[in-house]
Every structure is written in structure tokens, then in C-alpha cells.
Amino acid sequence: MRYVIIGNSVAAINACQGIRELDKEGPITIVSAEKYYAYGRPLISYWLEGKTGEDKMPYLPPDFYTRHNINVLLGRKALRIHWERQEVELDDGSRLPYDRLLIATGGKAIVPPLEGLQEEDYVTFLNYDDARRLAELAHPGKEAVILGAGPSGLKAMESLVSRGLKVTMVELAPRIWSPVLDTEAATLVTSFLREKGVRVILEDTILGGSRKEGGKLKLNLKSGKELEAGLLVVAIGVRPNVELLEQAPGVTLKRGVVVDEYLNVGLPGVFAAGDVVDGNPPLLPHAAAQGRLAGRNMAGAREKYKGSLPYNALGFLGLHIISMGITNCEPGQGYEILVQKEENERVYRKLVLQNNRLIGALFINRLERAGLYRWLIEEKIDVLPFKDKLLQDDFGFLDLPPALWEARLKE
Amino acid sequence: MYARREYCINCHLCEVYCVAAHSKSRDVWKAFKREGLRGTHRLRVEERRPESLPVHCRHCDEPQCVQGCISGAMVKDPETGIVYCHEDKCVGCWTCVASCPYGAVRPGYRNGRPVALKCDLCRDLLEPACVAHCPNRALVYEGGTT
Incomplete structure (x- = not known):
């Protein structure tokens, strides 16, 4: 069986592991269109501010590829796929x-x-x-303008601030990172x-701009304001890179490529995983999970991809946020919302419930055991018996009925 | 590895010896008083008196902390099955903290850097230090990684 993987990021290498x-x-x-061995994309901001080095960028040890008989073509682009001949x-x-x-891709x-x-x-x-x-x-000392105050804009901001630049962020929504932060959380972070x-x-x-004499940019904003910048970063999001699939027979493209529950794109032997897949949140854990399962299915397994709710951890300038599921809802929108705040410490912890099931959690600056809440969400556990304990600082298994966890801790 | 909570006396010695086992000196006094490692334990004892429960990493077959790791620092050793963190590679993004369904990865600091703290089953030792020093044999290690 000959395997070809187009793309060389987290989904791709997890697929290699799945195949093997x-x-x-x-x-x-x-x-790999990029000339680097696979690295975690979110690492770039850490590299830019010197928190990790070039030697630590590769996701896998260098001998991984040789040990597993994997040939990596770096700096090589796939132009098109000849579907009938099964050739790239x-x-x-x-x-x-x-x-x-x-x-x-x-x-x-x-x-x-x-x-x-x-x-x-x-x-x-x-x-x-x-x-x-x-x-x-x-x-x-340079002035940087960042368009977009979502996770990647915020990480770019951190890197540039730590390199001593003066940063202005421009965001179209009424608050920063609006798909995740509610008004109160966004106000705290802002x-x-x-x-x-x-x-x-x-x-x-930003609608446009011009390069002035001396090299600075003059940027024109929708409001009529003007900004001057030495550097402009555009970080408003990503769209699935489906170019290679545009002419593929039997393949459905929406925003990304539509896959079935086995991650097949609708052509025999052809699978997709990661950010290119329609409906998959463009987040690293989800790309890794899909890649692993796609790899196994390429090698003959027939496993269904269950998926999980989007979750994310984001830290900048010493502030840390973990979010999972639905978190940006406001009171009065039909959800039950539990909140704990400590303003001096900039702590904000919010749980979103529906029918006594947890459907979202947002933690700012107090993250301990965040994963426990993700488990409660993913397993759709009825939290009614311990609802009042959920936001206790040392919330843990002992607050839950032993039937939920005792056996799991002995497996 | 598992805990028999009916035998746990809530003494937290497992946490103390966990810290020592992951110190340079491997000495309790030096780890706490010289190396500044207080609070860097990888397992944690939950308390709801009179109950107490030590919670460890379960070294899952498909570890979500490894899946979520953005740097490749968190790995599962293919031979031993131990899930551990290459602390020099960890950048402290805390995706693993959000990933672990047991809440068994802790956001921590060591040597001035943020690092994910989790049980590595004391992979350099014959027996995990928490098990070796549990005064009431509440912690049981049967080899293997669960």
C-alpha cells in the first residue's frame, strides 16, 4: 500500500502515526509546501518572542521519519491530482x-x-x-497595527509587545475574540x-492605505480614522485550503471539504483531516485527532470520527484563558450561567448549562482542572446533584457521585 | 497504579515525595527549601473530609494531552506507555490542562519557566516515589502504566 499525504502539519503527522x-x-x-519539518503552528508566536528555539520547533524527533519509512518532500507543492490515475x-x-x-492542506x-x-x-x-x-x-519602538483581535491576533500582539513594539489592535466586532469571550470577559481582557x-x-x-515616504504605512479605517504604522499584521482567521479538490469528481466543497464519518471525501482511498475539513474547528487538538483516525482508516481500519467540541487555551502577557464549548452567551439567552469572579486577580470563571448539562466553560487566570469540565461536557453528565460545587476552587472527583469516576480511576 | 481511598489518610506525603523525586537533589528538605519546588507535585490529593483521594495521570491509551500538545513536548513512550512531558520543549500554553479528562495535568512553573506538571511514573526510578512513600499503602503500583 502506497500512502501519499499532502500537507505536513499536525493532521499529516498524526496520520503517519495512525497508519503505522x-x-x-x-x-x-x-x-510539504513549507520547507520545514512539521511544527505546531501555534508555536510561531513563542518562537517570535524567544520563548522557544529553532531546535525545539519540530513536533517530532528528527529520526521519526527514517524510523517509520516516511519520505518527506520539503518545499514541494502538489499542483494537481489526477484522480483516475491516482497520481499527485x-x-x-x-x-x-x-x-x-x-x-x-x-x-x-x-x-x-x-x-x-x-x-x-x-x-x-x-x-x-x-x-x-x-x-x-x-x-x-516600531508601531504595529494588527487587524483582528482573535486568538492569532492576540498571540501576534503578545510577540510584538514583548519585542518592544507599540501595538494597536483593530477589531470589527464590538469586543475582542467575540466567538469565545462574552462582554464581561472581553472587557476584563481589554x-x-x-x-x-x-x-x-x-x-x-482597515479598508486600505498607502505607503508613505520613509516607508511608513498610512491606514484608512472604516470610521474615517487614520492610523500610522511601521508594520501591519493581518490576523482575521483562516479558510480551508481546498484548491486541489476543486475539480475532484464526487467531492463536495462547502467552506471546507465535506467528509463522511470515516473522513473519506467521497472518492475511494481519499481522506481529509484537519483545518481543510468542513466544520472541523481550526484548532490543533481537533486536527491531531482527525489525522490519527484518518491514518488508521487509510491503513484499513473502519473507525468513525466522533469529534469533540472546540476547545482552546490561549495565554498572552501573563493572562491565561481556557475555553470549551459555548462560552460567549449573555444572561437572558436561555442558558443557565454560573460565574465566579475575583476582580483583583482578574479571575473569571463561567459555566454554561442547559437542562443541567454543562455545554461550555470559560476560565480566565484560574485554570486548574479545566479538563474535568471538558469531560463533564463531552460525556453530557447530569450536574444537578453537584451543581453548587462546580465552581468551588478545589472542585474534583470527590464532589461527584463515585459511580461516575471510581471505576475509571482503577482501570 | 491506582489509589485505595479507604486507606488514604490525607497526609499528602505522596505529593511531598513526588516533588522530591522530580528535584535535582531528590531530597525532600533541599527540594522544598533550596530548589524552590514547593507546589510542583504532579499528583494531587483531593480533600472532602473525612474523604481524601489521590488523583494521578492514567497514562491513557489515546492521551488527549498528547493529542492537544502544540509543541510536541507531551509524548507517550511507545515502549513503556508512559505519558510524560519534555519540560524543555513545553511552552506553557496549557492546552493539556484543558485536554485531560482527569484534570491530572497541572499548570506549573519550574526553573523560571512555565511547564505542564504531570505524573511520569518516576520513569527513572524502580517504583514511583508516591507509592514507595505512602505510609498506609493507599497507593498501589502493579507495573504497567495504568
Whole structure:
């Protein structure tokens, strides 16, 4: 069995591991447009601020590939797929035949129309090359504008602030990271950012701009405001990178590629995993889980992907957030909401319940045992018997009926 | 490894010896008083008097902390099955803290860096230190990783 994987990030290498659980020999070829061995994308902000080094970027030890008979083609692009011949055509003209193919091409940074600006006028914040470009441009004292105050904009902000830049964030929504933070949480985080010297502009966006003499950018905002910047980062999100599948017979493209419960795209032997998949949250744990299962199914298993709710951990400038499930709802929207706050410590813990089931949890600056709540959510456990204990500081198994956990702790 | 909570006397010595076993000196006094490692235990004893319950990593077959790790620091050793964190590679993003269904990965600090603290079954020792020092044999280790 010959395996070809297009893409070389977390879904791809988890697929390799999944394949090797069942097939120790079939040759695997990874086609990687980037010239780096797989690294966790979220690491780029840590690299940019010097919290991790180049030597620690690779996700797997260097001998992983040789030990597992995996050939990695770095800096090589797949141009098109010849579906009937089962071949991937590469940008050097060569063709790779496959029996099983994985599309793990991830996402592309979304860039809105920016009138008057060219590609060299801004930097996206998705991959290692973006971070390297920023490292060359991000000098202390420079003024940076970041478009988008979601998770990747916030991580870009942290890196730039720690490199000594003056940062302004521009966000179209009425609050930062609005799919996750409710008004109160966003206010808490925004006031923290402002205390750290970050300027936050809400309900506004950048329409375009121009390069002035001396190299600075003049940016025009929707509100009519103008901003001056030495550096512009665009971080408003990603869209699935489905280019290779556009002409594929029998394949449905929505935002991403539609897969069945086995992660098959609708063509025999062709699977997809990670950010390219329609409906999969563009988050690393979900890409890893899909990749692993797709790999096993490529090697002959027939396992169904169950999926899990989006969850995320995000820290910047010393503030830490964990979110899972539905968290941005406000009182009066039909959910039961439990909240614990300690304003001096900037602690905010919020649980969202529906019919005595936990459906979301948001933790700011007190994260201990966050995973327990994720378990309660994923297992749809009835929390009525211990609802009053849920937000106790040392909430744990002893607050739950032993029938829920005793056997699990002895497995 | 599992706990017999009816034998647990809530003494927290497992936590103390966990800290010592993961110190340079491997000495309780030095670990706490010289190396500044107080609070860096990897298992935790839950308390609801008169009940107490030590909770460890279960070294899952499909560990969600490994799946969620953004740096590749969290790994499951394919030979021993032990799930552990390469602390020099960990960047302290705490995705593992959100991932673990047992709440058994702790956000911590060591040597001035944020690191995920979790049980590694004292993989350099013959027997986990918590088990070896439990005064009432509430902790049982039968080899293997669960």
C-alpha cells in the first residue's frame, strides 16, 4: 500500500502515526509546501518572542521519519491530482502514485481587500515563514497595527509587545475574540491589554492605505480614522485550503471539504483531516485527532470520527484563558450561567448549562482542572446533584457521585 | 497504579515525595527549601473530609494531552506507555490542562519557566516515589502504566 499525504502539519503527522499503528511497511510520502519539518503552528508566536528555539520547533524527533519509512518532500507543492490515475502531480513535474491519499492542506490566512496596499505591505500570522518575516521587521519602538483581535491576533500582539513594539489592535466586532469571550470577559481582557500599553480599537476595520515616504504605512479605517504604522499584521482567521479538490469528481466543497464519518471525501482511498475539513474547528487538538483516525482508516481500519467540541487555551502577557464549548452567551439567552469572579486577580470563571448539562466553560487566570469540565461536557453528565460545587476552587472527583469516576480511576 | 481511598489518610506525603523525586537533589528538605519546588507535585490529593483521594495521570491509551500538545513536548513512550512531558520543549500554553479528562495535568512553573506538571511514573526510578512513600499503602503500583 502506497500512502501519499499532502500537507505536513499536525493532521499529516498524526496520520503517519495512525497508519503505522496498523501498517508498519507501506511507504508514506509527505508533500510539504513549507520547507520545514512539521511544527505546531501555534508555536510561531513563542518562537517570535524567544520563548522557544529553532531546535525545539519540530513536533517530532528528527529520526521519526527514517524510523517509520516516511519520505518527506520539503518545499514541494502538489499542483494537481489526477484522480483516475491516482497520481499527485508535483511542481517539479514528477508524479506520485498513491493507493491511499490524505488531503491535509490546512487553511489559508484570510486577507480582506485592502485598497492601495500590496502583499509586501502586510504580514499574515499563520506559519513559520510569517513569523520569520515578522522577526526581520519587528524592531523595538516600531508601531504595529494588527487587524483582528482573535486568538492569532492576540498571540501576534503578545510577540510584538514583548519585542518592544507599540501595538494597536483593530477589531470589527464590538469586543475582542467575540466567538469565545462574552462582554464581561472581553472587557476584563481589554482593560488588561490597555494597562499593558496596547491600544484596542473596536467596531472598526482597515479598508486600505498607502505607503508613505520613509516607508511608513498610512491606514484608512472604516470610521474615517487614520492610523500610522511601521508594520501591519493581518490576523482575521483562516479558510480551508481546498484548491486541489476543486475539480475532484464526487467531492463536495462547502467552506471546507465535506467528509463522511470515516473522513473519506467521497472518492475511494481519499481522506481529509484537519483545518481543510468542513466544520472541523481550526484548532490543533481537533486536527491531531482527525489525522490519527484518518491514518488508521487509510491503513484499513473502519473507525468513525466522533469529534469533540472546540476547545482552546490561549495565554498572552501573563493572562491565561481556557475555553470549551459555548462560552460567549449573555444572561437572558436561555442558558443557565454560573460565574465566579475575583476582580483583583482578574479571575473569571463561567459555566454554561442547559437542562443541567454543562455545554461550555470559560476560565480566565484560574485554570486548574479545566479538563474535568471538558469531560463533564463531552460525556453530557447530569450536574444537578453537584451543581453548587462546580465552581468551588478545589472542585474534583470527590464532589461527584463515585459511580461516575471510581471505576475509571482503577482501570 | 491506582489509589485505595479507604486507606488514604490525607497526609499528602505522596505529593511531598513526588516533588522530591522530580528535584535535582531528590531530597525532600533541599527540594522544598533550596530548589524552590514547593507546589510542583504532579499528583494531587483531593480533600472532602473525612474523604481524601489521590488523583494521578492514567497514562491513557489515546492521551488527549498528547493529542492537544502544540509543541510536541507531551509524548507517550511507545515502549513503556508512559505519558510524560519534555519540560524543555513545553511552552506553557496549557492546552493539556484543558485536554485531560482527569484534570491530572497541572499548570506549573519550574526553573523560571512555565511547564505542564504531570505524573511520569518516576520513569527513572524502580517504583514511583508516591507509592514507595505512602505510609498506609493507599497507593498501589502493579507495573504497567495504568
